[in-house]
Amino acid sequence: MFIDYARIKIKSGNGGDGTISFRREKYVPKGGPDGGDGGRGGDIIAVGDSNLNTLLDYRYHKIFKAGNGKPGAGAKKTGSSGANCILRLPLGTEIYVLEENKKYKLADITQAGEKVILSAGGSGGKGNYNFATPTNQAPRIATPGVKTEEMELELVLKLMADVGLVGFPNAGKSTLLSVLSSARPKIADYEFTTLEPMLGVVYISDYQNFVMADIPGIIKGAHLGKGLGDQFLRHIQRTHLLLFLIDIATPDPLEAYRTLRSELYLYDSFMDKKPHLIVISKTDTLSPEDLKQKLTEIRNAFKKEYNDEIFAISAVSKDGLDELKYKIYNILQQSR
Ligand SMILES: Nc1nc2c(ncn2[C@@H]2O[C@H](COP(=O)(O)OP(=O)(O)OP(=O)(O)O)[C@@H](O)[C@H]2O)c(=O)[nH]1
Ligand SMILES: [Mg+2]
Numbered sequence: 001m002f003i004d005y006a007r008i009k010i011k012s013g014n015g016g017d018g019t020i021s022f023r024r025e026k027y028v029p030k031g032g033p034d035g036g037d038g039g040r041g042g043d044i045i046a047v048g049d050s051n052l053n054t055l056l057d058y059r060y061h062k063i064f065k066a067g068n069g070k071p072g073a074g075a076k077k078t079g080s081s082g083a084n085c086i087l088r089l090p091l092g093t094e095i096y097v098l099e100e101n102k103k104y105k106l107a108d109i110t111q112a113g114e115k116v117i118l119s120a121g122g123s124g125g126k127g128n129y130n131f132a133t134p135t136n137q138a139p140r141i142a143t144p145g146v147k148t149e150e151m152e153l154e155l156v157l158k159l160m161a162d163v164g165l166v167g168f169p170n171a172g173k174s175t176l177l178s179v180l181s182s183a184r185p186k187i188a189d190y191e192f193t194t195l196e197p198m199l200g201v202v203y204i205s206d207y208q209n210f211v212m213a214d215i216p217g218i219i220k221g222a223h224l225g226k227g228l229g230d231q232f233l234r235h236i237q238r239t240h241l242l243l244f245l246i247d248i249a250t251p252d253p254l255e256a257y258r259t260l261r262s263e264l265y266l267y268d269s270f271m272d273k274k275p276h277l278i279v280i281s282k283t284d285t286l287s288p289e290d291l292k293q294k295l296t297e298i299r300n301a302f303k304k305e306y307n308d309e310i311f312a313i314s315a316v317s318k319d320g321l322d323e324l325k326y327k328i329y330n331i332l333q334q335s336r
Pocket of ligand 2: 173174175185187193194214
């Protein structure tokens with residue numbers, strides 16, 4: 001199951017207390033102070049894991065605690081440290097701290113193996129041997145370990161992709177991903193076939209590739225919750241390029257494009273500023289003559305408002321796919 005939001009509680013370990021102790025040995029009637037320091041509490045550490053793509057684990061398991069440090073012992077022995085607690089997270093997870101009246105971003109996990117200490121364990125207290133001075137050879141003081149507080153966190157997964165597919169339901173987004181990559185999204189001739197985002201790697205050569213994200217279709221009013229709403233738009237928020245896919249059978253492609261742009265803008269005005277490509281899909285459904293005429297009409301209509309180049313493709317006949325792939329790759333090269 002694809003889960004992109006979770007709330008959890010974490011608590012790093014308390015520091016162990018410092019100890020008060022005096023050396024007791026045969027023939028040493030008045031041994032000096034030898035109470036050891038407390039051990040450190042364990043940290044809560046987030047680690048980026050490229051094999052994960054959901055926060056599902058955090059749906060059911062909600063409280064994460066690191067081990068407490070042990071108190072110090074005699075003979076200046078430091079208590080053992082508490083065990084760290086590792087949270088493995090999919091790349092693209094944003095971590096927020098929730099406090100009573102505020103929320104702030106703590107970390108953003110974007111790299112495999114990246115480690116961030118979300119909450120450090122408390123340091124251990126000092127044992128009494130630390131406090132011996134020339135005037136006080138038998139100190140009866142030790143300090144307690146630092147006690148840590150529980151924290152509430154919000155985990156928000158925003159998938160990491162280079163290109164995001166945006167379009168009305170049934171525009172052919174999933175089909176395009178399936179012919180450009182080895183991803184196998186569900187494809188069907190009805191609206192809202194795609195219910196959760198999917199990523200696919202598109203290869204230009206053995207060493208050149210980019211990641212494309214397919215998300216559920218959006219409709220006018222998505223920002224108000226219409227259709228599946230705009231909840232999936234966060235998964236294309238991090239992309240460098242947006243690909244607007246419009247079915248050639250759409251009665252008014254320009255209006256469709258305006259609607260898509262405006263839904264993105266209403267979700268996050270920054271999305272409107274991303275580099276983008278306009279792509280007309282399913283060109284195989286028209287005869288060559290009708291296609292030529294239709295594309296001229298569409299290009300003329302768009303020209304009045306936007307000076308974007310308009311691509312035309314068919315995932316079925318594969319027309320225009322290579323050209324589109326290289327164009328995407330080139331734009332990404334420039335923005336990286
Ligand atoms: N003829 C033709 N049909 C296509 C093409 N691309 C997609 N289709 C068909 O259009 C329908 C919708 O395709 P999908 O890829 O599921 O569309 P989608 O945009 O992912 O739809 P949602 O997931 O519902 O938003 C399917 O029946 C596809 O077979 C194309 O290039 N030519
Ligand atoms: Mg789909």
